[in-house]
Amino acid sequence: MTRTVEFAGTTAVVTGGASGIGRGLARALLGAGCRVVIADVDEAALATTARELGVLGVRTDVTDPDSVAALADRAVAEYGEVHVVCNNAGVGPFGPVSRLGLDDWRWVLDVNLHGVVHGISAFLPVLERNPDWGHIVNTSSMSVLVTPPNVAPYVASKAAVLAMSEVLAAELAEAGSRVGVTVLLPGAVHSNIKASLRSRPATSGSGLYDVDLAETGRLRFIEPDEVGAMVVDAVRDDELYVLTHGEFRDQAAARAARVQA
Numbered sequence: 001m002t003r004t005v006e007f008a009g010t011t012a013v014v015t016g017g018a019s020g021i022g023r024g025l026a027r028a029l030l031g032a033g034c035r036v037v038i039a040d041v042d043e044a045a046l047a048t049t050a051r052e053l054g055v056l057g058v059r060t061d062v063t064d065p066d067s068v069a070a071l072a073d074r075a076v077a078e079y080g081e082v083h084v085v086c087n088n089a090g091v092g093p094f095g096p097v098s099r100l101g102l103d104d105w106r107w108v109l110d111v112n113l114h115g116v117v118h119g120i121s122a123f124l125p126v127l128e129r130n131p132d133w134g135h136i137v138n139t140s141s142m143s144v145l146v147t148p149p150n151v152a153p154y155v156a157s158k159a160a161v162l163a164m165s166e167v168l169a170a171e172l173a174e175a176g177s178r179v180g181v182t183v184l185l186p187g188a189v190h191s192n193i194k195a196s197l198r199s200r201p202a203t204s205g206s207g208l209y210d211v212d213l214a215e216t217g218r219l220r221f222i223e224p225d226e227v228g229a230m231v232v233d234a235v236r237d238d239e240l241y242v243l244t245h246g247e248f249r250d251q252a253a254a255r256a257a258r259v260q261a
């Protein structure tokens with residue numbers, strides 16, 4: 001399906017938009033001409049970033065479907081439509097599988113997987129109302145391709161997001177929908193994600209292990225604004241995959257060939 005994407009005058013919503021990659025996505029979409037709404041559970045960071053960027057910030061907990069539905073209602077009430085939703089909020093407890101508890105698994109799946117599901121449920125009907133186009137961007141992770149140690153729940157959640165996005169893209173294409181899907185696989189990006197280790201309620205007693213992503217030794221760190229620019233291009237070109245590190249393009253191309261076969 002070919003389509004023409006005009007960003008000017010459209011609205012984009014970014015979850016986890018208060019910091020890191022979400023902030024980079026918001027800045028890039030603003031630069032492309034969108035009105036932007038950022039959503040985040042961290043109220044202080046949300047207020048700061050919304051003020052800095054001059055955009056609407058809506059306090060949202062992506063683990064709560066009602067909260068995400070209220071975000072969609074607010075965006076539509078404010079701007080009348082939404083063309084792009086970036087389901088980007090994410091967290092990551094670190095530690096070997098043998099030491100992580102069920103609470104770690106539930107927490108990370110709730111935010112990283114169910115948060116994306118809630119975003120799709122709340123926004124797909126809104127995107128489908130557009131006469132021209134709409135786009136869903138789901139943040140997975142390069143970790144699903146390199147499977148580093150100490151992040152099993154995280155990698156599992158991100159693998160699920162990748163697979164779910166591929167299924168969604170196929171379903172929408174088959175239905176003749178004008179809504180496209182992009183799945184973003186960041187490598188190592190400068191952000192605050194390790195701070196999430198401290199915000200998880202310490203209920204499991206399993207202990208958390210801070211592992212520097214750079215220890216994998218396979219990725220150089222890039223900036224959130226670079227990721228934002230790649231995503232804007234992907235939305236414009238209706239691309240399914242965005243890999244932030246070129247060295248993994250062969251793996252993605254092989255996967256794309258398999259999925260599209």
Ligand code: NAD
Binds near residue numbers: 015017060062142
């Ligand atoms: P970050 O911590 O800077 O940003 C994540 C944002 O999500 C934070 O502002 C946080 O408050 C918000 N958030 C957490 N739980 C939430 C909830 N329940 N509801 C709403 N907002 C919530 O980290 P980041 O690196 O920018 O992460 C953004 C996304 O990119 C995540 O999905 C992450 O898994 C993914 N990612 C990051 C990297 C990296 O190297 N930084 C690599 C691969 C994937």
